Amino acid sequence: MHFSLPDIENMDHRFKVNFINSLSGFKSANLVGSIDKNDQHNLAIISSVFHLGADPALMGFINRPDSVERHTLSNIIETGFFTLNNVTQSMYKQAHQTSARYAKTESEFDETGLIPIFSNTIAAPYVEQSTVRIGLELVEQSQIKYNNTHLVIGKIVEVIVQDNVIQNDGYIDIEQLNTVAVSGLDNYHTTHRLERLAYAKSGVQPKPLII
Template sequence: MSTNDSIVKFTSADFAALPSRFRARLVNSLSGFKSANLIGTTAPSGILNLAMVSSVVHLGASPALVGMVMRPRVNGMAPRDTLVNIENTGVYTINHVSAAMLPAAHDASANFSSETCEFEATGLTPFWPDKSTFTAPSVAESPLQIGLKLVEIVPFKANGTEFVIGEIVWVRFAEQALKGDGNVAIEDLGSLAISGLDGYHSTSLLDRFSYAEPAQTSTPLPKQGTAGEKVVDIRQFRESVSNKD
């Protein structure tokens, strides 16, 4: 930002005075690009549910935990079917959104009634890798699908939102996106990013860098990520796991 740029400034007092929809778009834009995900759940009645969520974050690799923020379900807000379904069934899926899934994926953010199946309403396709062991549906069109079991739900006193923590049970994506050092090149899968409430963006990889160390300048890694990293041949790994079983 140069000194010649025209600058706009908002204060907390301004936020309180702004029209609600304008304020929501403004504040949602400030955190930058976020991942675009559809959350798949099943109600106890059997109705399938989809919800757009852009607050998914990595929490840890051992155990493999993922968190997401869910909006308040009190104070006159719309029912949070996704949250209720997760509480009742203990399982759910996170599904990356690709360009081919628009605008159907965005339509899943509408406030449908609890009796409506969002898959049918949006035209997206439910998919179960193994329905006998995992009842929450994933999205067949999604380039990366994650099945999770609920670990805990943490309420935030500040605004009534709730933080859902889940442990990864399974993950599915095209093998060509998996690099030898474990990195998943989500740009190869076509996963989109979200800005604000309604902007969808494609991505491209600029660079990967070596593990950062104090007093050392990080060096670029090959896109395959093999320089100085432990490489895993996924087929040999599968064979070794099968032999142990």
């Protein structure tokens, strides 16, 4: 089935939102934790976090202007810090619920039963129920001109994760940590590993990684 540009432009709005959101493939599910100067906590689920580099260790995400994450960006700019916390099979429903529209004076933690915890390193709240917790310092943010979304880039300053799931070469087994994947706007998935593949070399057939 072939959809042309006019076919896409003429789709019903909700149909188009679901259709286009499905196209990129499976997405990470993370909760962004932030705080404002009055100690008001904020927590928002996002599916746009991406790896940006290991050295320096950077991650980015897209903050949509019309989304309920609107408090997130202002908090991050205000304090300079945020956390990313993985969404697990045990609490994806609570994580999804953070996407409801709450007033700035309401904490998504209180509303969903997710529990804020703090480290000594940064002010932003982590999620107790998460099994991968990352503390980040804002290093760059810019506007995508074409549709006024914001790109937010953080430098990793802290990672909290069980050490028994870290493999010898540094890979963290996020499947064993019950991390879920997202597709479209609202589909949550568990995963099953096919295999790890060795570093690809020209002229050599793909083979499993032995560590």
